[in-house]
Amino acid sequence: MWQKGNPYLYVLPAVLFMIIFFFGGIIQGVLQSLGVSILHDTQFTFKAYQKLAQSMDFWQSLILTFKVSFISTLLSAMLGMMFAFILFIISLKSYTNKSYSYFYRIFQYPLVIPHLAAGYLFLLLLMQSGWISRISYHLGWIEEIHQFPVLVNDSFGWGIILTYTWKEAPFITLMVYPVLLRIHRSWYEVARLYGSNTSNFIKDIAVPLVLPAWLSSIFIVFAFTFSAFEIPYLLGVTYPRLLPVYSFDLFMDGGWEERSQSLALNIILAVITAVLGMLSYKMSKRWLPSERRGWE
DSSP states (O other), X not given: OHHHHHHHHHHHHHHHHIIIIIIHHHHHHHHHHTTOOXXXXXXOOOHHHHXXXXXHHHHXXXXXXXXXXXXXXXXXXXXXXXXXXXXXXXXXXXXXXXXXXXXXXXXXXXXXXXXXXXXXXHHHHHSTTSHHHHHXXXXXXXXXXXXXXXXXXXXXXXXXXXXXXXXXXXXXXXXXXXXXXXXXXXXXXXXXXXXXXXXHHIIIIIHHHHHHHHHHHHHHHHHHHHHOOHHHHHHSOSSSOOHXXXXXXXXXXXXXXXXXXXXXXXXXXHHHHHHHHHHHHHHHHHHHHHHHHHHO
């Protein structure tokens, strides 16, 4: 009996930690967003959600967050897919692993850099008095430093989009490329024997096999960029702010009522992220049978 129970006792501290700090935090956030607190004399109400629904600041932040997340994800998905196939073509054309292992390592470097450090790096690179602006001035491409376009702390969010694209495109590449590695080199040689070229082999064989992994990674990237805080806080403008930054400012600078709105914002972000996760799961289940049939 004791021997059978031991494995459960080993994982009990981790389970308790998850229940208390993760699920407990979510429950506390939901209760406070509904105006309920054990420390104050409060009552159940949807006032925080109603105020957010009537707030123009909330809707502008929501639109900006969707726009930045969508463009970042679209650029990351296109570049990530393209880089994965460049690596794949190099591996097909090469007879040794050395020629493409070097390129493969290049795509791993952005993943080890924290998002906050990446945001600071792009701030130094892209601001009007930054490195690229000064290099452009010394090369004679611009007459004055202030002629360099505003790419950080701008209302469109170009600095945030470029930083997320640089960070997440390698992630998509490394999600797709292992699937491509499962394609045997002999398949390509057989295809060439029957008259197929590289582009036809990629379109008819490789692309259908990587679509499930590519779509799943797209949903992961969109969900992450939609709820991330560090880079929008560093590279965004004061108005309109992305939703995570808007929530942070409400919580830190407002009173009790604004804190309820801040927590309501976090619940809305969590619900949207959960819906995206469910969509990703449903689409993966739909694509998985086709993928398995493709490998048989």
